Every structure is written in structure tokens, then in C-alpha cells.
Amino acid sequence: MMASVSQIAPLVGESVPGWSEDTVKGFVTKLPEGDRSPFLTFVDDFARLGARAREVHDEVKAKETSLEDGRAALQADREGLVVERASMDEARSRFDADALKLATERDEVSRLRNELVGAKQELALREAEVRGGLVLEREASLKVLQEQILALERQRDQLPSEVSRRRQELLEEARREAAHVLEAAQEQAASLEQKETELALQDVGLKRRENKIRVEEEVLRTRQRNLQEDARQHAKDLLEEKETEIARHVREIERLRKVVSGQQSELDELDALRQVTGDDPEKLLHDVESLRAHNKELDRKLQEMRSSQSEGDAKELREQRDALQRSLDAAKGELFGLRQQEEQWKLSVMERENAETMRVVLEKHKALLGSAVQELRAQVDDLIDQGKEATAFPELTRMDKELALRIPTVPAPALSALVGDLQARIAHAEEGKQLHFSKEVLQLFVGGLAMSRLHIFQGISGTGKTSLATAFCAAIGATCTVVPVQAGWRDRADLIGHYNAFEKRYYEKDTLQALYRAQTEAQGDMLHVVLLDEMNLSRPEQYFAEFLSAMEVSQAKRLITLMESRPASGAPALLVDGRQIRLPANLWFIGTANHDETTNAFADKTHDRAFVLELPKHGPSAERIARPSDRVTWSFDSLMHLFDEARRKHATHVKKLLSALDSCRLTKILNDSFGLGWGNRLEQQMVRFMPVVLECGGTEALALDHMLATRMFRDGKVTGRHDKRADDLRVVEDALNAFWRDAKLGDTPTSCLTAIEADIQRLERGG
Template sequence: MPDDMKSQFAERLAALDEALSDLGSKREDLDRLLAEAKQTETDLAEARADHEQKQTQLAERERQLNDREKAIELRELDARNGFLEQQRDALKTLRDEIRRLEAERDQVIARTEQEEREVRERIDAMRAAQRDAQQADKDALAQDRQALEEERQKLALERKHLEQARRNEEGIKRQIRQALEDEHKREIDELKREIYQARRNAGADAKTIQEQRQALEAVADLNRLLEHHGFADAEALLQRFDDLRSENRQLREDQRHRSDDDLEAENEALRERCDDYEQRLEDQARQINALKNEVGTRRVSVLEKQALEQEKRVLEQHKRALDSAVIELEQRLDDLTTRQQGRSAFEALAKMDKDLVGGTPVDEVPALDVLAQELRQRIAGALDAPLYYPEQVIRLFLGGLAMSQLHILQGISGTGKTSLALAFAKAVGGHCTEVPVQAGWRDRDDLLGHFNAFERRFYERECLQAIYRAGTEPFKDRVNIVLLDEMNLSHPEQYFAELLSALEMPAARRRVVLTESALPDPPLLMRADGCDGRKLALPDNLWFIGTANEDETTKGFADKTFDRAHVMELRAKDEPFKVEQHGSSLPYSFASLRRQFDKAQEQHCGAVEEGLRALQKSQFTRLLKTEFGLGWGNRLERQALRFVPVVMAAGGSLGEGMDHLLATRLFRAGKVTGRFDVVLDTLQNLETALSRVWKEIDPSNDVPVACLERLDLDIRRKEQQG
């Protein structure tokens, strides 16, 4: 390699080392900036802690002021009571004095007028003293109240200043964080550009090195050719040329001293010899060029041949792998085709057609109030651990069964959400299929299963099997439940969307589509009217009950899900009670349960409609529309006419059913409560309007406990914020 190229390459390497050194220094600067940012965050945290301490001190000071105000009020009350006692004592003294004066009136007539004047003067003085004392106390109380008001104003101003300081602190923190992020971004971009430029320089240097290597290889090839022709290297060839030139000059010098004939003869001989050498040199040059070309051609041919051989080996390996895969797939296809012939695409459902045949004996459902008491007893002893639910929970659960086929049980962990569904199914002799919802569910295939077009087979999930089981002979007159455990781990509006829409349809049109086209030999229930061999009907005796916790791993429910479902929030369990054993062990009949629901709705429909009319004409409904943008929908009225009568027939009241329905429909977070665009006065007016109209809806129970509880919670929250 030439020295100038070596020096250039060394300079490039030095430049790269310097660039790497600069990168290291800049990285150290970035680390220093990060350390400063962390220190700033620590300072901000300390400032925040100091602010919180000041807030605590302000709260303590405000509490002391409130205690002081209460003490002053008590003092004022005691002062008033004390003045009354003084007046009573003074009046008693005056009465005694009057009696004494009346007794002495006959004896001392002349002194009577004087005594009376003295008494009057004493009374006037006492009254003046009392008025002065009362005025002094009032002035002192007014001064104390004024001092308290000034202190409160100072506290409010100080709190305002602290809040402004907190906002300024947050703004400064955001500015510092943004400045640091911008600076980091600029530094990173600059480093990326330098690294990119260094890589480009390194690529150019690598290209130069490659060219130098090729030049060195060409020189080595030339040296090998020279060695083949008897020259040690190119220097030897050049030395040979110099020797010939020297010999030629010597011969020419000798010619000057010789005779012309001899010189001419010798000159001719030398010319011939020189021509011969020149011809030989030209031949050698042509041979060298030919050899160079041959070497280059052979090198390219060798490289191409190696690449082709490598590609050939890779292709042969791919061909062998593909051949084996094709053979395996053909065998698998033959096996699948062989197995598929004579087999239904719905194996599990077809197996139910064979196994689940013939009806089972069932028992009639008693009156709903008796049923509620029996269910409370049966649920308590249904599982291994005793379950004590309040009577109201059982009544609301029965009303929800009549209202909707989708239930949502909310509450903290351990309140018996899953246990209620399992125990109820066991208590009524029904069937419950537990389906644990996964966080990664995105569509209905995760819930029902999917069709494999290659195998011509539908992989049925547990939920689909439960839907089909509910329509078979042994189960079609019994209660069937699909328990969606942890329903909100994923969005129900995605994986449950098709079933959610189907449940809104009339009973005759509730279908779920399983395949795009009809498959040969479908299960029996998929051959019914309207199913076309590719759909499955949702039976009326099937309920979907989902449990829901609220934490950082769960998703929120959309309004379309809440509005279509019966929502219950389970809290602490009831006190333990004695569990009585019931004689009948037969499952309850679904048909008789539906008849009891219909009977309750016919019996109490008028009272519910009257309550809805009173509610719609009230100030409460007008406030909902004007202040919250909420109104009554047909769905809510239909649900009330199904839900409230069953609650009343089960032993509850009209107010109990309406209270639960309004609390879960209107007073949940985001509707009336939990909103930041609603002021405190609006909530208080709504609370007053609700209390007034409730006396018209249900005079026996004039307090909507659930609604007022949620309203009061939101009102207290806004009072604390204000």
C-alpha cells in the first residue's frame, strides 16, 4: 500500500477515534443532564411534600377555627340562658317586694309612693344594665365573628396562593421536562448524524482498502508471471532494461573507434539483436497482459462457480424440505379426508344430539314471594361454604331474570359474585357453564369457536356448547346459565357484540351465525326454521351472567352494554341465618317460572305505569332533561314493566324496584354522578326533586335509598372540592 494512502487511512482512523471520543464525552454530558433532571424531580417531590404539609397545617388551623366558632356559639347560648335566669330571679324579687309593699300600704301610705318610685328606678336600672350587658356580649360576638371571617379570608387567600404556587410548580416542572426532552432529542439526533457520517466514512475507507487490496493482488499476479519468465520481480526486469541500454551505449561508443565497415557490420548485428530483444519484450508484454486477463477471468469464473455451487446446494436443501413437506401434507390431507368422511363438522354438538335425548321430570315454581324465601335458603347451602345473601338481593336477582338475559354482577373481590350464579343454578336444578374470559379476546371466535375450512370442522368452545345444550330435550325446560367470569378483562363490546345484538331481537329472530354457508349433516337444532343449517337459535331459558371487578387490569363497560343488561352491585353478605332443608329435589320448570313472571307483570303493571307517569311529569324528569341531557327511552320503560312487578311479587315494593332501576341506569358514573360539568346546586336541586316525587310513586317507601346514596356521595365530593 502506498505511503500516502496509509497516511490517509491513519488520518481517517484518528478522525474516527476522535469522533468516538466526542460521542463518549457527549454521552457523559447526557448522563450528567439526566442526573440533574433526577435531582430536579427530587427537589420537586420535596416541594410537593412541603406543600402537602402546609395543606395539612391549613386544614388543622381551619379545624381549630371551627372549634373556636362553636365555642363562641355555645358561649352565646349560655349567655342567653344566664340572662333568662337573672330575669326570673329579678321578677321573683319584685313579686316579693310588691307583696311586702301591699301589706304595708295601709300602714305607710305616705311612704308607698316613694317606695314605688324607688322600685321603678331599681327595675329601670336593672333593665338598663341587662341591655348594656347584652349589647356588650353582642358586640364581642360580632367582633369575634368578624375576626373569624377575616381569618377565613386570609386562609382562603393563602390557599389560593398555595394552589397558584402548585400550578406554577407543575408548569415549571413541565417546562423543565420538555426542555430536557428537547435537549436529549437534539443530542440524540446529532449523535445519530455523527454515527451515520462515521459509518459512511468507514464505508468509503473500506472501499479504498478493497481497491488497494485488488491493486496488491494485481501486483502479486505480475510478480508471479515475472518469476515464471526468469525475473525475480519488476525491479529485475527494469534492471535488465537498464543493462541493455548501457550495453547499447557502450557498443555505440566502441563504434566510434572502429572502422566503418566493421562498425556497420557490428552495428547491423546489434540492430538485429536489439530488434530481437524488442520483439521478445513485446512478446513478453503481450504474454503478461494475456496472463493478467486470464487470471482475472479465472478469478471471476471461480467466484461465480462457487456462488452457483452454494446456491445449488441451498436450492437442493429447499427442494428436499419442500418435497418432504408436500408428502407430509398429502398424507395428512388423505388422513383428514378419510376421517372427515362420515363425520359432522360440529363433533361436540352432534354428540349432544346422540347423548342428550328424552325429557327429565321437573317441579312447578311456587309463588314468587315463596320462591324468594326458598331460594335464599337453598342458595345458602348450595355450595361447600355457606352463602348468606339479603332478601333484597334475591328479589332483585329474580326481577333481573324477568327483565334481561344479560346480567352484570359488580363488586369488590370476595362479595360472592361468582358464587351467586353458581349457587342459583344449583338451587333451581339448572345447569351453569363457567367461561373464564381472557384479556386477549377480540372477537366472537374467542367466545364461540371458529371454523377450519381446511379440515372442514368447527372447533366449538364451551359457550357454544352451553347454548346448544340449553335447547336439547333434557335441558330446554330448565334454567341454563353461562357464567362469564371476569367479563371486563376484555371489551365485551368486541367479543360479545354478536350475542349482544341477538339478545335485542324478538325471541323468534334470536340467531347467531356460525358459518357462511350450510355444511353437510348439521346438528339437529341448526336444522330448525330460520337456521338454514348455518345458524343457531338463542333459547329463552339461557342467561348470560358476567362478573366484573374494577382495577387496573379491567376494561370499562360501554353504555350499550349497561343499557341492555341487568346490573347489580354486591356488597357485604347478610348475617348468618338457620338454613332449612327443602323436600323437593327436582329442578324447577323454566316454563312455570316464566308463567309466574307473566302473572306478576299482569298483576302489578298498572301500579308501575302510574309510577312512571308520575315520574315523567315531575320536576325531577325536567331537571334530568335540561341540566343533564337525559330522557326516558322506550327500552327503560319496557325494562321497568318487566322488572318492577316481579320485585313486587317477590315481596318487595314499587319503590324498591324503581330505586334499583334508576340507580343502575341514571345515577351511575358518567350519567348523573361523576360529572365535572355539573355544579353542586344542580345536584342538590335534583336530590330535592327526587325526594318530592318519590312520595307520589310509593307512599309506603318515600326514600329512594340507592339513588340518594349515589347522589349524596357525589354532593360530598363536590363540597370537598369546593
């Protein structure tokens, strides 16, 4: 019991000044023996209550500290968000309001704690009254105290749960608000990044448009320089212009004749005037000069007379001078009139002479124009006659004559040995360096030859996209036509050429010549490649659209229309109806592609019809490959025969694998969650592609992994989407691995998994 007294004494000492542990113990020893036991029981209960109150107090302090720490952490996060995004001020204000609410709740807890302390103080005062000798009121006080203690215990018991509940609510509310703030921050950050991306794309688009406009202007200027105008219309217009000019000159001659006639009349009048006056202007001018000299002499004499004679003599002289001056003025007026007549006469003579000269010049010019018009008519007639006799396709017609003897070819080696032979031949295809491509890359490439007539080689600069195509052609004796794609290509005329109606001639570009050459008797059994260098500088869906459509139909219907009507004469022998060219089976289009701000992304229309090969970066190989001793030209027919045999050999196995793929969990997830299916085109491509890869020594895992990676697990399909989360991709990853295990494919789907992992990292970074 004394232990309980020792426990409660410090509490009383805190509440009642002057009370110590000894005071409390002395008070207990002075109580009557019968009252001591209940009081000590009360003291023990009170000690436990005090200990519990102290624990509650400590818990409240700990919770307050935790809340303060949480508030400080939230404040720090909020300040970090303010630093990162100035636009988060509004969210910070809301968070401050919530923090104020949290402080209010904390004040409420503090108030409850203060009430508890007040209750303890009141209890201590009541105990003091008991210790002061108020024995009569002890039982009532004890009863009241017990009731208060019970109430306090109930309040105490409720207080932890209430504090815990309230703390949990505040924490949940704070977490929700923090999550909301973070989510808003992420959304705003994503919005800002999206806007920055859009601005960057707009900037890139503007630059592309500027570049495209400059290129188009250059193309237009080039075309304007190269295109010739319609000679017949030009000759007609020139003839009309010259005839109009001749008529104008004739009218000018008539006008000048009238002017000459008028001037002749004026000359006649001037001659009549001369006859009337009896003098000519020169004589009158001489008389005026004589009078001026005489006048000067008189002025001199007048001055002399002024000095020697009287006033009367001076007056007489002045009168004489005035008379002479009047005579001089009259002579000047007459001279001025004569000078005007002289000027008019001179002008009339000059105009008459000029008119006569102009008449002579115009007559000679008219004669020259007549001769030039006759020569021009003769030249136009010659051009028209030559156009009627010439062929519209000079290069294709030349091929009919020069490529008539078949070039010898050799059968391609069996597919089991083909890749090794091809690897050795490619290694030494270019003089001065050894090219090394792995067998896996060549196995996929040969499988692609069987799958599609359109190939797309992708990869960073220096991975050998162009070298693989050119070295392959050099290794097997195929014809390779390199066509650099230009920015601004819009239609098939940029690729194969166009027809000039005036010249009645088709401008046959390299691609058109390659298509025709592949069908000639000389090269019909050879492989041909048209290498579209930088294929995506312009959109293939525009300039290559007719070829993409032709690849979807049977071989007999693969026709490209060159002209609307058949030329009058001279159509090449291999054109269908003289105006359509067939897309030959022994020709492949191989396009190289880079991906930067100057290029365009491939649309699904192009991507789904092509065999896409991502070439990895590789360093120089230490392996030395022996140079083949002979140069060969593989037979196209023999290669197609090998592809057909491989397809028949592995058809059942490939269809069984495709059936398992179609019914697996991966297919269901792709269909339900991503809206993707395999489609008939993909299944047909797999049936042609996978058997050849297997026969070339490749594995099922290699072939299937490549097809899935280039068809399904590429940007815009499974990966690269903003409407999916990282967890969605992990579900796909698990399903893919499960199918690989169930199908017992052995190797892992490296390309697919790499694409999925890269996209998961992008999504986790908030990309």
C-alpha cells in the same frame, strides 16, 4: 363650660409645649366677661371637634389594625399556598403588588391624618396668639378659625366615609384577589391532579398493553401450536421439494461420474508413466535413502582423510564429494517429482472411491424418497377422505344423539313464596358452608331474571358474586357453564370458537355448547346460565357485541352466525340453515365484575342492556335456615308464566307510577340540567322488572330506587361528572325526595341518596 376647657386642655398641651390645663383655665378667667362666653362656646365646639378627631383617629387606627390583620392573614394564606404549590410564585408576586398598593393607600390615610394634626397645631398656635393679647385680630382669627374648623369638619365628616369606602374597596379588591389566587391554586392543583391521574392512567394503560401483548403473544403461540397447516398444500410442497432434491442428487451423480471419468484418465496416465520409467516410487525412495547413507559414509571418510593425508588428497576428496553431492541433488529432484505424482495418484484413487460410495448412497436415498412420497400421498388422500366424511360440529352432533330424552322438571313455586324457597335452597347449595343472601337481594335478582338475559354482578371481593350465580343454578337444577374471560379477547371467536377451513371442523368452545345444549329436547325446559367470570378483563363491547345486538330483537331473530356457508354434510339438527345458532330464551348470561387497574369500565351499550346488581359486603349470618328435603329442577316455562302473570297484575299500577315519574320536577331537572331522559328501553325494563319484585314481596321503593341508582345515579350520568357542582346535585336530591313524598313510596331511595351524597362530598373536596 369648664368641662369643655378640661377636655381641650390636654389637646393643647399635646400641641403646644408648656401649656397645661391650669394655664388654659387661667387664660379663660382673665378674658373680659363679654368675650368669655363666645370663647367658651368656641372652646366647647373645639372640644367636640377634638373628641371627634380622636374618635376618627381611633377608627383609623382600628381600620389600620384590621387592614394589617387582613394583610397578615393574606400573607399567611399566600405562604401556605407557596408551601403547597411552588407554581404559585407568580400569583404571590401579584398579591405582593396589591399589598404594596394597599400600603400606599394606608400612607395616604396617614397623610390625611397628619394634615389633621397639623391643622390642630395651627389652631393651637392661633389660640396662643389670642391668649398673648392680640385682641384686635381676635375676630378675624376667630372667623378664619371657624372657616378652617368648618372645612375640617367637612373633611372630618367625609373622612370616615372615604376611609370606609376605600377600606371596603381594598377589602373587596383583596378578597377578589385572594379568591382569584385561591381559584388559580385550585385550578393548578386540579390540573396537577388531573395530570397525575392521566400519567397514572397512561402507566396503567401501558401496563395493560404490555399484559395484553404478552397474553396475545401467548395466545398466538398457543394457536400456532394448535393450528395445523393445510395438509394438501404441505404434501404438495413436500413432494415438490423432494423431487427437486432428487433432481439435484441426479445432477450431483452425473457430476461425480464426470469426476470419476477424469480421475480414471489420470490413473491411466500414471500407469503409462510407470511403464516408461520402469520403476515404482517405492524403489526410487529406497535409492535416495541409499545415496544419503553413502553420502554420509563419504563425509565420514573425508573427515578421516583430512586428519591423515595431505592437502592434495583432501582436495581430491572434496572434488569427489562435490560430484557425489551433485548426483544426490539430482536424485532428490527426481524423488520430489515422483512423490508429487504419487500424491496425485493417491488423491485420484480416494476421489474415485468416494464418488462410487456417494453414487451408491444417492441411489439408495432416491429409492427411500420415492417410497416416502408414495406413503405421504396415501396419508393425504386418507385425511381428505376422512374430512369429507366427518361432521364440522362433532360435539353438537353428539348432543343430537345423547340429549334426546326430556329431563323431568317441576313447576316453580308462586312468586309470593319463591324468594323464601330460593333463599333456603341457596343457603345449602354448597356443601360445607351456608350461604346467606338477604330477601331484598333475591327479590331484585328474580326481578332481573324477568327484565334482561344479561346480568352484571358487582362488588368488592368476597361479596359472593360468583357464589350467587353458581348456588342459584344448584338450588333450582339449572345448568351453569363457567367461562373465565381472558385479557385480550377481541371478538366472538374467543367466546364461542372458530371454524378451521382445512380440517373442515368447528372448534366448539364451552359457550357454544351451552347455547346448543339449552335448545336440545332433553334440557329445553330447564334454566341455563353462562357465567362470564371477570367479565370486564376484556371489553364486552368487542367479544360480546353480537350477543348485545341480538338481545335487542325479537326471539325469532336472535341468531349468531357461525359460518359464512353451510357445511357440505353433518350439520347439527338445531342449527338454523346449518350455520347459525339461535340465542335461546332459557339461557342467561351472568357476568362478575371487579373494578381496578386491570379491568375495563362498562360502556353504556352494555350497562343499559343489563341488569346490574351491586352485592353488599355481609358477614356470617346467625340465622340457621332449614335444609330443603328435596332437590328440584324448575321448569323454565312455568317461571315465564309466573312472570307474565305478575306483569299483567301490576301493569296499570306500574304505568301510573312511571307516568308520575315522567311528569315530575326530577325528570325536568335531569332533562334540562343533565341532558338525561328515561327512554323506551328503560320504561320497558321497568314494566318487566317492577311487577316481579312486587309479587315477590318487595316494595315499589326498593324496585324504583334500584333502577334509578343503576341507570341514572351512576358515574357518568348524574354522578361522577366534573361539569357539575355540589349545588346542582343538591337540587336533584331535593327533587328526588319531593317525588318520593308526592308518590307516597314510603321508604327512602337509599341507593340513590347514597350515590348523590358521596358525589357531593367528592365535589366539596375538590375531586
